[in-house]
Amino acid sequence: MVGGGMGFDSTTLATVLPAVAELQELKAGMRVHCLALKAGYHSDVHVLTGLVSLYSKCKELETARLLFGHISQPDLICYNAMIAGYTCNNETESSVSLFRDLLASGEKVNSSTIVGLIPVSSPFGHLHLTGSLQTFCVKSGIVSHPSVSTAFVTVYCRLNEIELARQLFDQSKEKTLASWNAMISGYTQNGLTETAISLFREMMSEFSPNPVTVTSILSACAQLGAISLGKWAHGLIKSKNLESNIYVLTSLVDMYAKCGSIVEARKLFDSMTEKNVVTWNAMISAYGLHGDGHEALKLFTEMLHSGISPSAVTFLSVLYACSHAGLVREGEEILDHMVHNHGFEPLPEHYACMVDILGRAGKLEKALEFIKEMPVEPGPPVWGALLGACMIHKNTELARVASENLFELDPDNTGYYVLLSNVYSADRNFPKAASVRQVVKNRNLAKTPGCTLVEIGETPHVFTCGDRSHPQATAIYRMLDELLGKMAEAGFQTETVTALHDVEEEEKELMMKVHSEKLAIAFALIETAPGAEIRIFKNLRVCLDCHNATKFISKITERVIVVRDANRFHHFKDGICSCGDYW
């Protein structure tokens, strides 16, 4: 149809352009542009509007701006395209000033004008602008338009103003599937996974989930370790024939990996005919999460051969995998490769990962050297990685250096105080440890409460430290006592040094044994058949005592126990953990 003197009209061109723009195919778009010029449509307002939109989406803002300037009498649609173009290229000021021109001309704006103005893609620093826009929309009544309120819900979620988003969502009279999706994904992206899932259940009475919904829900399952809901979603995907959607499949791979089924994840990954950089990243970081650094490196090489260009996240995933497998030389090579062969400037996250690699492997001085030589100012993730390494390798001197920086940069983060206190305890410097904890108390900082989730059948059970709220609490504690008895016979000693030290020894031991992970394991032992694998999920890093105890339990009960903590997976079998005790 195209070229060769065959006839095609401006409508055809204007129809092709959005599809090309959606794919961000600049080269294809430029060919369409050439065709349009050859066919004499260089002043057709429809074609030009399509081109403005195309060049904006391909980050060719200058070209878009130029074309817009050539339109003698731009209509509202045209203005909308240019306004959206400025916004998605982070030129908020130009976007707003064009909007003002439009208003001043007396033209009535529509919902698309507003949607194009809301800084959804780069919201940071635009809370005030968003608020003013919202006021304008409330006054003009345009806020009742579903796409407008959905865009506001999205931007507030991205600004971590989840309450504001929810208010808007609740107030919107006409809710579309997109409105629900925006709110549900807002919750998952803010880590409020349970709220996301309950909202999803609410939604189900009004709408059938689409690929966007499924993607968000799978992400929630992955974060939570909710394998049964994840499997249910997998069934839904099959029944609704959503297996060709790359977002859906990528999040499915991620869900299986984060719920402990790395084999299932890999099977799915291998079966995918289309894979993008995110798909590869998900699979690479899955291996990192499970401590298989070599497989992660292998996959990274395969990725390069497949012709997919790695992103900054790819390198982070590979580095992360190296750190959890103790692959120091490989990590250094990857970072070097990233800079010299791929032309990436390392982000602070890459530096933090490298510090983690060196520190975790015990090369603490080298890590400090690395920090000093970094061309960017080290932030909390960098010092945090060093502090974590000091904890593993019991280096109080460097821990002091790291934490001094951390307390200055991020004074309200209790995790760092807990880490430092644990370093001192490990060094048996109890007065120092106590004084660090006192700071937390004095400043009234809230500690994140630890909790562990275990699924029995389809039902998730959540335990907190010292939890007695479970209906089977009595049986659980009895099982725990029985286990502790057998463990003591096998030589297990409660590790109190990393716990609280302002309580009596006996009391300490009492508190230790009721950590949420031990309760969850005891419960799972009661509820599952002998020999069955046990999987538990903890929101924080597993403590040294629980890690040690789980080794003993795996041996005594002859069970494989898989623990996912905030950092990674631990596979316990026969008294040994796959992490090699460096976690």
Next chain:
DNA sequence: GTAGGGTTAG
């Protein structure tokens, strides 16, 4: 014709 909701790291 312009326009709202989605996956990966930490």
